[in-house]
Amino acid sequence: xxxxxxxxxxxxxxxxxxxxxxxxxxxxxxxxxxxxxLPGPTSVRVACQVHGGLVEYDGYSNxxxxxxxxxxxxxxxxxxxxxxxxxxxxxxx
Numbered sequence: 001x002x003x004x005x006x007x008x009x010x011x012x013x014x015x016x017x018x019x020x021x022x023x024x025x026x027x028x029x030x031x032x033x034x035x036x037x038l039p040g041p042t043s044v045r046v047a048c049q050v051h052g053g054l055v056e057y058d059g060y061s062n063x064x065x066x067x068x069x070x071x072x073x074x075x076x077x078x079x080x081x082x083x084x085x086x087x088x089x090x091x092x093x
Contacts, residue, residue, distance in 0.1 A: 012045030012069055013090055016081040019057075024073040028052025028065030035073040041081070044068050048093035049077065049086065067093055 017038055024036040029052050038044070046066040054063045055076040062085045064077035077085055 012047040013087070014043050014045055015066075015087065017042055017044055017075070017079050018081045019079045022075060022079045024068060024071045024075050025065075026073050028074040030055060030076075032074075036071040038075070038079070044075070044080075045070055046080070046087060046090050048091050050074075050093045066090070 018041050020040050022038040023034045025032040026035050047069045049066045051063050052065040055078050057078050060078050062078045064085050065074040
């Protein structure tokens with residue numbers, strides 16, 4: 001079925017990102033270890049979201065973080081390219 005769907009069978013809702021060299025963290029905090037980075041705008045799959053450490057960037061602030069199963073870590077929702085701080089249709093972790 002993976003070949004029929006055209007994906008790798010993973011779960012999560014796709015969202016676009018923005019920013020360059022965006023850190024994916026082990027836990028939802030900027031103090032947590034960096035497990036990966038997003039080199040530039042891309043599409044990521046979000047499995048769930050939580051409230052974590054406050055992030056302030058480019059005039060925005062937000063404590064919502066998304067878990068990215070493909071990267072095994074969290075990214076601040078500031079870098080998810082949607083209007084709302086809390087992503088629509090994505091459950092809480």
